[in-house]
Each structure stands twice: as structure tokens, then as C-alpha cells.
Amino acid sequence: MLTTLTLTNFTVFSHAEFQFSPALNVIVGENGTGKTHLLKAAYTTAAVSAWGRRDSGSDTPSKGYLEKALAKKLRGVFRPDTLGRLVSRKPGRNRCEVLAKFKTTQMGFSFNSSSKTEVTVDTCPDGWEGEPPVYLPTRELLTIFPNFVSLYETTDLPFDETWRDTCLLLGAPLARGSKLTVIRAYLEPLEELLGGKVELDEGRFYLKVSSGRMEVPLLAEGLSKLAMIARLIATGALVGTGSLFWDEPEANLNPKVLTLVARVILHLCQSGIQVFIASHSLFLMREMDMLLRSPEFTDVEARFIGLHLERGAAVSQQGSTIDDIGQIAALQEELGQSDRYLEAEAK
Numbered sequence: 001m002l003t004t005l006t007l008t009n010f011t012v013f014s015h016a017e018f019q020f021s022p023a024l025n026v027i028v029g030e031n032g033t034g035k036t037h038l039l040k041a042a043y044t045t046a047a048v049s050a051w052g053r054r055d056s057g058s059d060t061p062s063k064g065y066l067e068k069a070l071a072k073k074l075r076g077v078f079r080p081d082t083l084g085r086l087v088s089r090k091p092g093r094n095r096c097e098v099l100a101k102f103k104t105t106q107m108g109f110s111f112n113s114s115s116k117t118e119v120t121v122d123t124c125p126d127g128w129e130g131e132p133p134v135y136l137p138t139r140e141l142l143t144i145f146p147n148f149v150s151l152y153e154t155t156d157l158p159f160d161e162t163w164r165d166t167c168l169l170l171g172a173p174l175a176r177g178s179k180l181t182v183i184r185a186y187l188e189p190l191e192e193l194l195g196g197k198v199e200l201d202e203g204r205f206y207l208k209v210s211s212g213r214m215e216v217p218l219l220a221e222g223l224s225k226l227a228m229i230a231r232l233i234a235t236g237a238l239v240g241t242g243s244l245f246w247d248e249p250e251a252n253l254n255p256k257v258l259t260l261v262a263r264v265i266l267h268l269c270q271s272g273i274q275v276f277i278a279s280h281s282l283f284l285m286r287e288m289d290m291l292l293r294s295p296e297f298t299d300v301e302a303r304f305i306g307l308h309l310e311r312g313a314a315v316s317q318q319g320s321t322i323d324d325i326g327q328i329a330a331l332q333e334e335l336g337q338s339d340r341y342l343e344a345e346a347k
Contacts, residue, residue: 001130001274002046002243004101009088011037014313018042020276021303022103023269026288027278028325029307034314035278036247037078038307039135042276043162043245044073045100045107046133050242053128061107061128063121070109071119076161087113090312097122102129131242134169134232135162138251140224142198142205142216142231145170170228171200175236182239186267190230193260198227198234205231222253229264243274250281262287269300285322 002020007013012034020042029035048069056065071083080086087096099108108123137160141148145167151157152164175183191197196209198216206213207227216224232238249261262284269275279285291297306317306325317326 001103002042002100003103004099005038005042005045006097006099007038007041008097009090009093010041010096010098011086011088012309012312012314013037014088014090014093016314016316018305018316019303019318020274021301022274023300024266024288024292024302025274025276025305026285026302026322027276027305027307028280028285028322029278029314030280030309033307033309035280035307038305039245039247039276039278040077040160040162041098042100043133043135044070044077045098046130046243046245047077047135047165048073049100049102049107049125049129050132059128061125063124066107066109066121066124067119070121071111071117073161074119075117076164079160082116083111083118084113084115087111087115088313089113099123105129131240132165132169132237133243133245134237135166136225136228136244136246136249137162137166138248140221140228141166141170142224142228145205146203169235169237170205170231172235172237174234175239179236179239182271183233183236186233186239186264186271187230189260190226190233190264193257194223194227194230198231200231220252222257225249225251225253226257226261229261238268238273239271241272243276244268246275246277248279248281249277250279250284255283258284259287262291266291266297266300270297289322 001022004019006017008015027035027038052061053059075083078086087094094113095110097110100106105125105127106123107125109119109121111119141163148167149164194207196207199206199208205216207216207219216227238244250258253261265275292300292302302320304319304322304325307314308326319325
């Protein structure tokens, strides 16, 4: 579980420290304020820490392994020409530093603007942390799933590594045992909206309905995104512990579906998943706010992070409610449009 992330001279962040909730974390900001960069930086540290025991073959992290793993993951997730491109380009700032604190340990690393592939681990954790995280990009991945991982491993595809990571999790076998009761409870509302069950057959995903089955590419993209969530719940990747990083959940979803997505996100938090979402949807923010105030979700601890640009650098305002993050222009524009519409209707 990620508790704090400090970024110094990292892309648009001159210096920013982010405190995270163990449940829901909502990142809000205009385009260019670093929402996705923050999401990916947090995901990178969580992924390296979660997969380290398996990939290194050791129960104890080493600086040598972490330096190679972090450099590889940063290049794969951000896809810069060189690692040094992630360092802030302001004059006099030629070194980037990242410090990630988890529930039981911490990890710090740095690299300079001339680095091509080199990372220096400044703080080595004394143990591995957490379950493999899930990263959902703005588009659904079930359509491209067939043979995507093998192609990614053997061909230079123009997609960042989060797509490959999530496809690996989508292809995992269905969960068995003690998780099934919880999985069923979370799957039922999703399958009711989808009109069927998601199944994987010979490398392709289908929606199994009463009259047969439908290929996922024939579904609307919004429904395919929900099908992706359903599959990750069914495999156990989003049940119990672990973390979910979701970039713009609102993309290609209508308000009816987005209402269910907000509820699913909060149910995942209740099940023990630490959720990070990046969004600039006023509808989603309002829906989250109303649900968090309801008796059903009063036990969900939320953290809102507002990102703003000041003199070309991203700064943050953080708090436990949407009111704590300052004015976000995109949200204000939606509010203003609502007011103008009501005024026009009144005339």
C-alpha cells in the first residue's frame, strides 16, 4: 500500500509531496498539470515493489536489482527517448528524485538529465510490498488482447508497458476458493448491466448472453471497459488487496454507466483495494461526493488531489473532500454551463 510519494524535478513537478488514502484517491486537474504522470509514477513504484520477489528470485530487495528494474519500468511506462527526458527541463534542475513510502517500507531513487538508462537507488527497502497493481488506460484492452502480450515482447509496439501488464492480468485464470463469494457479489451488478458474463475462449474475449455470445469488439467501448473490470474481478486481481490505477474512468462512458462505475470503485475500496483515479469529470466528482456522504460508504476514506500550474510547474492542493483542492477550470466550466442552461430554460 502506497502512503506517500514525493517527486522532485520529475516532469512538470518541481517538488511535490502526495499523501494517499488507503482506500480512494482522486487526482483532478487540467490537461498538462501532470495527472497521468503522477498516476504512472505511483504505478511504477508499486509495480516494481509488488513484482520484485518473483522477478528477482529473492526475499530481500537489493540495490542492483532495483536499479535495473526501476530504469526498465520507467522507460516502459513513460516511453521517453531516454530516461533523462523525465527530468524537469527548467534551468539549473538536472537531477530527478523520487521517494515512495509504503505501509511497511520505503524506496527512493534518482537519475539525472543525461541518463539514458541509469537509475541510482538512494533508499533501498527492507522488503517487498503489496500485490501486483492494475493500471487501466483511457481505452479498453479486451479488443486488442489476442496475441498482444507476445507481440509486445517480440516487437517494438508504440504502446506503454501498462497495456502489456494489464493484458497479462486479463489473461490470468479465474479465481477459485474463498474469494468466490465476494467476487460474485461484485460481479452481479456489472453482469446485469452488461447483459451477460465475460469469458475468454482460445485467446479472445466474448460476452456470453442468453442467446449465445458476442465478440467484445462488437460491444460499445464503454461496455467493453466495464467488461474489463468484470474480468479483473473474476480473476481476483481486484479483490482483497492490491491497487487499481485508472486514468479517466469517464472516457467513453455515458452518465448511467458512470454512475455504476462510481459505485464499483467504492465497493473495490471497501474490499481492500487501494484505488487511484485521474479525472476531470464533474459528473464523476459529484457522484463520488454523494456516495461518500451516504451511509453505505461512510467507511471509505477518501483523498482528493488537485493539480494546478504555477509558473510552469505543477503544484497540488490536497484534502479529504473535493472542496479542498482549489478551483479546477474544467470543473468550473461545467458548473458554469449548467448555470447558463438553467438561465436559458427560465427565459
